[in-house]
Amino acid sequence: MKLMSILNLFSKKRCAMPVLETERLILRRFKKEDLDDFYEYSRNPNVGPNAGWKPHASRQESKEILKYFIENPSIWAIVDKDTQKVIGSIGLHDDRKRDYENAKMLGYVLAEPYWGRGLMTEAAKKMIEYAFEELKIDLLSVYHYPHNKRSQRVIEKCGFHYEGLLRRASTIYNGKVYDDMCYSLTREEYYREIKKDNNYY
Ligand SMILES: CC(C)(COP(=O)(O)OP(=O)(O)OC[C@H]1O[C@@H](n2cnc3c(N)ncnc32)[C@H](O)[C@@H]1OP(=O)(O)O)[C@@H](O)C(=O)NCCC(=O)NCCS
Numbered sequence: 001m002k003l004m005s006i007l008n009l010f011s012k013k014r015c016a017m018p019v020l021e022t023e024r025l026i027l028r029r030f031k032k033e034d035l036d037d038f039y040e041y042s043r044n045p046n047v048g049p050n051a052g053w054k055p056h057a058s059r060q061e062s063k064e065i066l067k068y069f070i071e072n073p074s075i076w077a078i079v080d081k082d083t084q085k086v087i088g089s090i091g092l093h094d095d096r097k098r099d100y101e102n103a104k105m106l107g108y109v110l111a112e113p114y115w116g117r118g119l120m121t122e123a124a125k126k127m128i129e130y131a132f133e134e135l136k137i138d139l140l141s142v143y144h145y146p147h148n149k150r151s152q153r154v155i156e157k158c159g160f161h162y163e164g165l166l167r168r169a170s171t172i173y174n175g176k177v178y179d180d181m182c183y184s185l186t187r188e189e190y191y192r193e194i195k196k197d198n199n200y201y
Helices: 004-013 034-040 060-069 117-131 149-157 187-193
Strands: 025-029 075-080 086-093 104-109 141-144 161-171 179-188
Touching: 025 117, 034 060, 034 117, 075 117, 086 117, 104 117, 117 149, 117 187, 141 149, 161 187, 179 187
Parallel strands: 104 141
Antiparallel strands: 025 075, 075 086, 086 104, 141 179, 161 179
């Protein structure tokens, strides 16, 4: 077998990403065919800026970012089970604020027409379960800008603990600087508070 094939096999194995399912959603790896759905929500100025990124200016820009998502084993597409449409993304990223390898950071966005139905809370709870039970991480963090009350509610409903406000922590694409409201959940808290809560899922 040629060296490149061996390396490809190795990297595919390393990048294994399970498909996760909730009552209304499928969380799966992005694919090329998702481009139209991805561009549709990523061009919306109400979506990206709340997560710190610039709304996509063209289909081509979305195509390039989609390529990165497809290759990146930490970002899941959020798919509406009824329509099979991709309506957002959710990821477990390295947390640049913490120098600890067994910590991850949760990040997410949802297409605006789907807001307010509890969908991101549903997706986030599944990701929390996966992070602690399958990846066996020690700590999951999540951050939002102070004005983003919707995200704050998602974080509260998921049971994260508020750590505090980090002042002037994020400069976003347009030069605006925001404070970060910081939250986390430890492994112990997950098993003690969340797994035992029958109403959580
Ligand atoms: C933040 C976001 C993911 C929320 O997704 P969602 O599926 O609408 O979230 P949910 O429906 O699970 O919960 C939203 C909560 O916010 C509440 N809410 C909505 N508008 C609100 C407002 N203006 N002020 C306070 N709370 C508000 C809803 O009532 C709901 O809480 P409830 O269940 O207690 O009633 C979505 O709005 C989004 O993608 N926004 C743009 C990108 C973004 O902000 N990403 C997160 C970066 S940290």
